[in-house]
Amino acid sequence: MLKCWLAGIALAASFTASAAEEIQLHVFSGGANQRPDLIRKIFDDYEHKHPGVKIQLETGGATSELQRQYLSTVLSAKDSTLDLLALDIVNPAQFSAAGWLEPLDAYLGAGKEKRLKEYLPAYARSNVIGGKLVALPFVADAMFLYYRKDLLEKYKQPVPKTWDELASVSRKIQEGEKGNLQGLSFQGAAIEGAVCTFLLPYWSQGKELQDANGKLSLDKPAAVRGLKSWLSLVDQGVAKKNTAEVTTGDTVNEFKAGKVLFGINWGFAWDRFQQDKDSAVRDKVGVAVLPALAGGKSASCIGGWQWGVSAFSKHKAESVRLAEYLSTPEVAKYLAVEGSLLPVYPQVYTDPDVVKAVPWFASAGPVVQSARSRPVSPRYSEVSDKIRTVTHAALAGATSPEQAVDDIESGLVRVLR
Amino acid sequence: MKNVGLVSGQNSGVGPAFPAIEMTSGMKILRPWQRLCDLNGATLDYVLLLPAFLLLALIVVYPIGRLFYNSFLDLRLSSSVDAAQFVGLQNYADVFHDGEFWMALRNTVLVVVITVPGALVVGLGLALLANQVRRARALLRLSLLLPWALPLSFTGLIFAWFFHSEYGVVNDVLQRLGGIEPRMWLTQAWSASAAIWLTIIWKTSSFMALILLAGLQMIPRSLYEAAEVDGASAWQQFRHITLPMLTPSILVALIFRTITALQTFDIPYTMTHGGPGQATETLAMLIHKTTIDYLDVGYGSTLAVMMFVLSLLLSMVYIRFVGRGGGQ
Numbered sequence: 001m002l003k004c005w006l007a008g009i010a011l012a013a014s015f016t017a018s019a020a021e022e023i024q025l026h027v028f029s030g031g032a033n034q035r036p037d038l039i040r041k042i043f044d045d046y047e048h049k050h051p052g053v054k055i056q057l058e059t060g061g062a063t064s065e066l067q068r069q070y071l072s073t074v075l076s077a078k079d080s081t082l083d084l085l086a087l088d089i090v091n092p093a094q095f096s097a098a099g100w101l102e103p104l105d106a107y108l109g110a111g112k113e114k115r116l117k118e119y120l121p122a123y124a125r126s127n128v129i130g131g132k133l134v135a136l137p138f139v140a141d142a143m144f145l146y147y148r149k150d151l152l153e154k155y156k157q158p159v160p161k162t163w164d165e166l167a168s169v170s171r172k173i174q175e176g177e178k179g180n181l182q183g184l185s186f187q188g189a190a191i192e193g194a195v196c197t198f199l200l201p202y203w204s205q206g207k208e209l210q211d212a213n214g215k216l217s218l219d220k221p222a223a224v225r226g227l228k229s230w231l232s233l234v235d236q237g238v239a240k241k242n243t244a245e246v247t248t249g250d251t252v253n254e255f256k257a258g259k260v261l262f263g264i265n266w267g268f269a270w271d272r273f274q275q276d277k278d279s280a281v282r283d284k285v286g287v288a289v290l291p292a293l294a295g296g297k298s299a300s301c302i303g304g305w306q307w308g309v310s311a312f313s314k315h316k317a318e319s320v321r322l323a324e325y326l327s328t329p330e331v332a333k334y335l336a337v338e339g340s341l342l343p344v345y346p347q348v349y350t351d352p353d354v355v356k357a358v359p360w361f362a363s364a365g366p367v368v369q370s371a372r373s374r375p376v377s378p379r380y381s382e383v384s385d386k387i388r389t390v391t392h393a394a395l396a397g398a399t400s401p402e403q404a405v406d407d408i409e410s411g412l413v414r415v416l417r
Numbered sequence: 418m419k420n421v422g423l424v425s426g427q428n429s430g431v432g433p434a435f436p437a438i439e440m441t442s443g444m445k446i447l448r449p450w451q452r453l454c455d456l457n458g459a460t461l462d463y464v465l466l467l468p469a470f471l472l473l474a475l476i477v478v479y480p481i482g483r484l485f486y487n488s489f490l491d492l493r494l495s496s497s498v499d500a501a502q503f504v505g506l507q508n509y510a511d512v513f514h515d516g517e518f519w520m521a522l523r524n525t526v527l528v529v530v531i532t533v534p535g536a537l538v539v540g541l542g543l544a545l546l547a548n549q550v551r552r553a554r555a556l557l558r559l560s561l562l563l564p565w566a567l568p569l570s571f572t573g574l575i576f577a578w579f580f581h582s583e584y585g586v587v588n589d590v591l592q593r594l595g596g597i598e599p600r601m602w603l604t605q606a607w608s609a610s611a612a613i614w615l616t617i618i619w620k621t622s623s624f625m626a627l628i629l630l631a632g633l634q635m636i637p638r639s640l641y642e643a644a645e646v647d648g649a650s651a652w653q654q655f656r657h658i659t660l661p662m663l664t665p666s667i668l669v670a671l672i673f674r675t676i677t678a679l680q681t682f683d684i685p686y687t688m689t690h691g692g693p694g695q696a697t698e699t700l701a702m703l704i705h706k707t708t709i710d711y712l713d714v715g716y717g718s719t720l721a722v723m724m725f726v727l728s729l730l731l732s733m734v735y736i737r738f739v740g741r742g743g744g745q
Contacts, residue, residue: 069710076712098495098712190692242582243603244693331586378495381710393694396604407694410516 004294023318026056027084032137033248033268033304034059034086035339042334046325053318062249064088064192065388068381075100075310083313086325087135088192089304089376090384092127096134096315097378102309103132107320118329120369123344124408126376127306134308135148136327137344139335144364144370146255146263149286153175159288161298163201163229166262166291168236173261183238185231185251186264190392193248195374195384196301198408200264201226203299203372204292210375212409216416227394227401229293234395243395256281264290266303270358271340287360289367299336302371304344326357336361342368379415386411427452446497452569484725487718494712501715508719518720527610528617528677529700535618536674545659547626548633561630565623573687576616578602580688601677606696610688613697616684617652621677632666633659673737679728700724 029039043055061067095101095376111153113293116124123137155173160166200391214318234238252392255263258280273285292298307323332343349365394404491499580602591597602608644654682701691698706716
């Protein structure tokens with residue numbers, strides 16, 4: 001698929017090489033969840049406003065870790081075929097440490113500081129690595145609790161604030177519905193999302209994975225308690241037995257089919273529930289802050305996408321200009337209204353047009369602002385791989401929670417130091 | 418070898434300006450430039466082999482040499498420091514303390530020890546059955562070839578669906594037959610390994626069967642007829658005629674299978690991605706993860722060298738074994 005794309009791009013490039021004036025920018029935009037359809041429309045608009053610039057859109061990699069694998073292959077080969085890259089929020093640190101991203105400070109000049117102040121602080125923070133701005137924020141994201149408004153109303157149940165509450169509400173409604181209704185769907189497959197699955201209940205106890213210097217500071221009892229809290233939801237029949245096989249896509253599809261009461265998912269899922277033709281839950285969905293562990297505080301995992309310019313690009317200045325455009329409040333508003341993608345600008349959350357299209361965005365701003373980042377490390381691939389495979393094994397019951405936490409510690413202590 | 422450069426006088430095409438030195442034996446010693454023009458015999462052989470040798474050097478010798486060289490470096494493509502650090506045997510020392518390496522080695526050895534004999538037994542059975550069939554042989558051979566012709570990753574994906582806990586046919590059949598609770602085959606360490614072994618045996622038995630079938634068809638029927646006259650039972654015929662006559666074919670099939678089993682990658686990668694945890698990760702997968710995902714070329718090369726040495730040792734054992742077997 002990617003090869004095919006690359007071949008196509010190479011062919012297109014060779015045809016256009018003769019038209020000397022025209023600049024071809026090759027943009028990698030990630031997978032289907034990053035909405036290439038909307039990005040293409042933005043590009044069409046940009047091409048119209050900037051004659052002489054043509055943009056080739058490349059997509060690929062259904063999941064974040066597959067995209068990271070693809071991009072790191074291209075970039076470690078110092079390949080110049082990609083100019084602008086959509087990066088998951090976990091990647092700028094790693095990519096910039098590897099020298100794959102062009103620092104943007106010189107291109108933005110004096111406007112940089114002003115621009116950085118306008119973003120949600122978390123996004124300004126995660127794109128400045130070692131004092132250098134390496135990527136411009138595109139869309140924000142965080143994990144939310146999706147719930148079936150209609151079912152909660154039917155059984156007169158509140159939106160749960162803690163996981164225990166969620167379990168008892170679920171069991172009540174599952175009993176009442178008698179069918180195959182799942183209480184909760186969350187991600188246990190060994191995908192990038194499982195890193196958040198591990199961290200959510202850990203953070204909820206007020207614990208951190210890294211100290212101020214980026215060293216591992218794993219609180220083992222808290223981590224064990226976190227994993228056990230997921231397992232107890234499985235044991236109670238609230239989450240299904242094969243949760244260890246569930247990916248983000250499975251959660252979307254099963255919730256959309258009306259088989260799930262509560263679902264943990266990213267912001268983009270809202271659009272799928274509301275707009276997809278085969279959705280059985282249109283207008284029956286509510287969004288809330290993730291529950292907390294008893295005695296803890298709700299915590300969410302921050303996500304989102306940024307535009308980084310490849311250090312090997314032959315059109316860096318043009319790519320930066322395009323990235324600047326993609327990182328404006330206007331584009332953020334368009335994506336919020338058309339795709340329910342969360343904005344990186346605080347004022348867009350309360351924009352009247354946005355609130356009309358996606359009413360829950362008004363209350364999503366604070367969630368995104370308080371969401372936490374996954375570990376920041378130049379060797380993030382290894383960090384992610386360790387956490388997600390071990391979390392998967394623990395949820396599958398293949399290792400005990402205690403053993404799993406030991407494995408995470410021994411795996412990460414060498415990487416996060 | 419001694420004759421290189423010495424050619425018999427008759428065939429020398431040298432011009433008269435530089436007459437070759439006559440030797441008493443009737444042989445002539447050629448001057449170096451004369452040798453170049455006078456290509457025949459052993460020299461010609463070597464010159465003709467040269468392009469093939471250079472090609473092999475480029476695509477086999479150089480990469481292997483480079484692999485060994487890289488294994489002594491601390492070389493991470495994910496670090497902005499371009500220069501690789503020479504670390505001597507440090508990577509090798511790390512391998513011996515690396516729990517993941519030993520786990521992957523264990524999983525790989527299990528794949529070899531279980532799937533190679535497994536495929537041999539199933540393949541032998543298939544070959545014996547196929548050898549009995551008198552009609553529609555072409556069709557039979559085609560159906561034997563099919564699993565072998567299927568790409569490995571397809572096989573892995575197909576079987577991953579078979580074993581899926583919700584949508585899989587395995588759980589469905591078990592439930593219909595005996596009301597057995599659905600199991601999560603691919604997320605439990607032992608059942609995931611077993612599912613992978615089963616898939617590999619299914620995939621590779623047909624190749625075994627094809628080689629053994631060819632061997633079976635070369636055994637003269639007269640041997641069996643003579644045995645029948647002597648009153649040998651079917652088992653005795655198998656034990657004393659089929660098996661000994663088939664041994665060379667079995668050995669060839671075993672060598673091929675063992676080497677490819679050591680390199681097992683596609684099927685576990687597509688079925689479990691090495692999980693749960695690291696329970697089904699093979700050496701080839703660990704090398705791939707270290708080199709491609711982590712971009713740690715130095716350590717990845719060290720792991721690859723370990724695997725290279727392992728296959729080399731195994732091949733040598735087999736070759737000695739075959740050499741002795743052939744000498745009987």
